[in-house]
Amino acid sequence: MSVAETNLKALGITLPEAPMPAANYVPYVLSGDLVYISGQLPLIEGKLSITGHVGKDVTTEQAADQARICGINLIAQLKAACGGDLSRVEQVVKLGGFVSCTSDFTSQPEVINGASNLMVEVFGEAGRHARFAVGANTLPRGTCVEVEGLFRIAK
Numbered sequence: 001m002s003v004a005e006t007n008l009k010a011l012g013i014t015l016p017e018a019p020m021p022a023a024n025y026v027p028y029v030l031s032g033d034l035v036y037i038s039g040q041l042p043l044i045e046g047k048l049s050i051t052g053h054v055g056k057d058v059t060t061e062q063a064a065d066q067a068r069i070c071g072i073n074l075i076a077q078l079k080a081a082c083g084g085d086l087s088r089v090e091q092v093v094k095l096g097g098f099v100s101c102t103s104d105f106t107s108q109p110e111v112i113n114g115a116s117n118l119m120v121e122v123f124g125e126a127g128r129h130a131r132f133a134v135g136a137n138t139l140p141r142g143t144c145v146e147v148e149g150l151f152r153i154a155k
Helices: 003-010 060-081 108-127
Strands: 028-031 034-040 089-100 130-136 145-153
Touching (some): 003 108, 034 060, 060 145, 108 130
Parallel strands (some): 089 130
Antiparallel strands (some): 089 145
8 A cells, every 4th residue: 555545544634436427528638758637626426515715605625625525536536547556656846726716805825725635635745746825806606716737657
């Protein structure tokens, strides 16, 4: 069992099946030793548990929990891209986070920390990454958060 799998187990996280795309795109693209993973929504068994705008309908803490779920779905996609072997993950290179929020909300980094913290908890130092966190007026399906990722893997 890889360190990542051991850490997931210790965190009580069971990875779901990698979510299927909702439109005309692929869930990830392999290019050399890089895996580009499409934006992941906080879907659990294909459903959103929270919708709305952070700063109005959703608290920062709730949105951070939703970002963590996005991170779990990113790792599920990454595992699929690695042929089921998370020990191939060498580095979480970059996360990109989008937060559906009110125009005066400025805590997007705290929301996306839900995904960022998970990457460090699961991959240790290899989980430290570059990142962006931006606000948006709306996101797909009414979700409050979406996270994409770039990862380096061993060939």
